[in-house]
Amino acid sequence: METIKIGLIGLGTVGSGVLQMVENNQDKISNITGRQLSVKTIVVRNVAKHRDDVDTSRINLTDNLDDIVNDPEIGIVVEVMGGIHPAKEIITQLLTAKKHVVTANKDLIASAGEELTSIAQQNHCDLMYEASVAGGIPILRTIVNSFSADQILEVKGIVNGTTNYILTQMQQKNWSYADALQKAQELGFAESDPTNDVDGIDAAYKMIILSQFSFGTHLKLNEMKVSGIRHMQLLDVETAASLGYTIKLLGIARRINDGVFAEVGPVLVPADHPLATINNENNAVMVTGQAVGETLFYGPGAGGLPTANSVLSDIVSVTKNIVLGTTGNSFNNYQNQADHVKADEVVYPYYLSLEMLDIPGQMLKLTQIMTKIGASFSQIVQTKNDNPTDNQTARVVIITHDMSKTQLAELKDALEQKDTINLLAAYKVLS
Amino acid sequence: METIKIGLIGLGTVGSGVLQMVENNQDKISNITGRQLSVKTIVVRNVAKHRDDVDTSRINLTDNLDDIVNDPEIGIVVEVMGGIHPAKEIITQLLTAKKHVVTANKDLIASAGEELTSIAQQNHCDLMYEASVAGGIPILRTIVNSFSADQILEVKGIVNGTTNYILTQMQQKNWSYADALQKAQELGFAESDPTNDVDGIDAAYKMIILSQFSFGTHLKLNEMKVSGIRHMQLLDVETAASLGYTIKLLGIARRINDGVFAEVGPVLVPADHPLATINNENNAVMVTGQAVGETLFYGPGAGGLPTANSVLSDIVSVTKNIVLGTTGNSFNNYQNQADHVKADEVVYPYYLSLEMLDIPGQMLKLTQIMTKIGASFSQIVQTKNDNPTDNQTARVVIITHDMSKTQLAELKDALEQKDTINLLAAYKVLS
Secondary structure, rough: OOOEEEEEEOOHHOOOHHHHHHHHHHHHHHHOOOOOEEEEEEEEHHHHHHHHHOOOOOEEOOOOOHHHOOOOOOEEEOOOOOOOOOHHHHHHHHHHOOEEEEEOOOHHHHHHHHHHHHHHHHHHOOOOOHHOOOOOOOHHHHHHOOOOOEEEEEEEEEOHHHHHHHHHHHHHHHHOHHHHHHHHHHHOOOOOOOOHHOOOOHHHHHHHHHHHHHHHOOOOHHHHOOOOOOOOOOHHHHHHHHEEEEEEEEEEEEEEOOOOEEEEEEEEEEEEOHHHHHHOOOOEEEEEEOOEEEEEEEEEOOOOOHHHHHHHHHHHHHHHHHHHHOOOOOOOOOOOOOOOOOOOOOOOEEEEEEEEEOOOOHHHHHHHHHHHHHOEEEEEEEEEOOOOOOOOEEEOOOOOEEEEHHHHHHHHHHHOOOOEEEEEOOOOOOO | OOEEEEEOOOOOHHHHHHHHHHHHHHHHHHHHHOOOEEEEEEEOOOOOHHHHHHOOOOOEEEOOOOHHHHHHHHEEEEEOOOOOOOOOHHHEEEEHHEEEEEEOHHHHHHHHHHHHHHHHOOOOOOOOOOHHOOOOHHHHHHHHOOOOOOOEEEEEEEEOOHHHHHHHHHHHHOOOHHHHHHHHHHHHOOOOOOHHHOOOOHHHHHHHHHOOOOOOOOOOHHHHHEOOOOOOHHHHEEEEHHHOOOEEHHHHHHHHEEEEEEEEEEEEEEEOOOOHHHOOEEEEEEEEEEEEEEEEEEEEEOOOOHHHHHHHHHHHHHHHHHHHHOOOOOOOOOOOOOEOOOHHHEEEEEEEEEEEEOOHHHHHHHHHHHOHHHHHHEEEEEEOOOOOOOOOOEEEEEEEOOEHHHHHHHHHHHOOOHOEEEEEEEEEOOO
16 A cells, blocks of 8 residues: 655644554554555654654654655645744745645634645645644534535634633632633643733634635734733623623624624623533534524644644545545635625624712713613623722623624723723623 | 536425525535536426426426436436435436435435445445435534544434424423424424334434444444333433433444444433533534544534535535546445444443332342342432322332443343332433
């Protein structure tokens, strides 16, 4: 049986998982593809550090990329080093050398996916990246293959495991954000600099890729509203729970008229909604199609082996394409121009957390502002103040009826002009 | 742009959904495949009955199958008439005439899938059947494409919407089985003869197909233990709920050593398990892989448009294969011999519902039997009797620790020899 040789760039948790899966699942892979797979060369920054991880009598462990680029035997290269540079330059070099490339690099695909796809096609090579979104959940290939004839109306979900772990701990153990983050760092669910995760940037990259697959559009990070959970108050998590909601960091991308709206931010999810039950580091993506209705895909959002499984599904797809002589087609070939969505077209109920001076007439002021902008509320709760020594101010939580983003902006403006009312948080509510 | 002409056999809810989706989603389909699709001919039993459903100025509505078989313009045929005969003969005729075939026919694929696949390959034709399992959930293609390099350990789920609707109503509204079935029939979720659904046969067909894809094996219906919900007592649903479980009709297929065990029957699912939250006519399939861990796919299990969406995903796949010149490959090409699994290798905790004469010494007898077969229990509850006028007997519910099927059979034998203890129900418990 013919063997396809693989090059691997990077040997962290995902790279090690890929190596392990290729070696352990030979029988099934060759049963399906009619080819043997074997990892021939691994490029790492520090060879000495990894010498014990690899059987170097069979595998070439090197710090020289040319050992892969210039090796005509290597057909498929897996890039799991991460980061935009020099990964972009390396992948470009590999594609130009006619190597098929599989990557788990969401930052790179979200920012330069179009450019790299076009280089791949010029060189009749495959470029696949299932592992770039939601680790072990095979969502990209599912959208390509299984919703191909449906009109996707919305794709939303929990696509960052770190923030979901933190929010789950806050909710279940009444921990503060700082305590939950520290625990996540101790367990390896959060990095020492957690910025990309907790500020929603990682989730935004994934929503950009999901939007490309679902709507054919190319959104840019700087065009999206992205907020994270860095300022999440335990009091808001508790108040939301008492009202029947769980706060989740959701990515939402929706078709609105002829446009696509995409955003990342904390959202109140009803406790009996499937997304409210996704806990800890798990991910879930909900796809709503005009024909199919609501579907949900749930699984591990990260981790060496789950992510490696997605990488392997790409490797097997490339191998099948090599066998069939059909390489060089775009992973996602749905292309569509989307209009800009106007702020008054994006409509949700909102959860508003307000601090107001505890003197008569404040609620009247608030009601007057709401009435003026044409908004109304369905629930209003006066809760305890976060600071027990503060008896000057009261805390009020409101769940509004549907409000447009234009109305929300007007509300924020109006409140900023009042010294006695302070808007602490405004989160969307899923209905 | 080139047009691929489609023939449609059957115009029930799924057939109408397929017609509607092909017409409404032209732009996206041609954007992805580079081909236009159009339904040219529809074969129905009674033309007069369907004349108003179809624009007959553009589509040929006929009762003559030859209008499709002998039309060289028609490249893809969709069979949604259902049933094993004459569907099997028709599909054979179509494949022999070099037509690619898409079907939603689970009974046929579960019983004759291997034979039809081989006819398709001999004729270099595609035969696809995503819609045959779990309606709108794209589970077959996901297993083929996304778990290709992983070792699947277990596939289990709620794959019959009718029985899940009935069990949900019993649980949520305290209805009897008969009342819930009647409601399901009124709403069109159950057929007037519900045998195939309520006796678990429909679910078993789907588990046979899921096992083929997950384990490469070819199980037969008569080799599987299949039980349904026809004798489900409301009292057991209520008792299970009070113990923290929801009763679901589950299909379970597990790799055990070198064999595959598959079964359909009522199972007690812990209330916080993802499968316990799948309600009404919805379906969900949970796939556990050695590398990926636990993943779950949830969506509508039936219905015209969701099922049509799966049919369309097949049509688009066939179209891509036509464009690439890669038709004639098996939908699932994982083949594997599995050993027979022995009864003492299949181990679960059980829920046992017992009726015993209300005289001293009965519990001692039961305990002696359990001890003799080497089984033990974790919970024991004496509950009210179903019949308020009966004060001769007591009802006792037991949740056992792990027991093998051999032990369960021994227990049943031993209890049958006692006149004073009667085993009413024995259901697996998911841990």
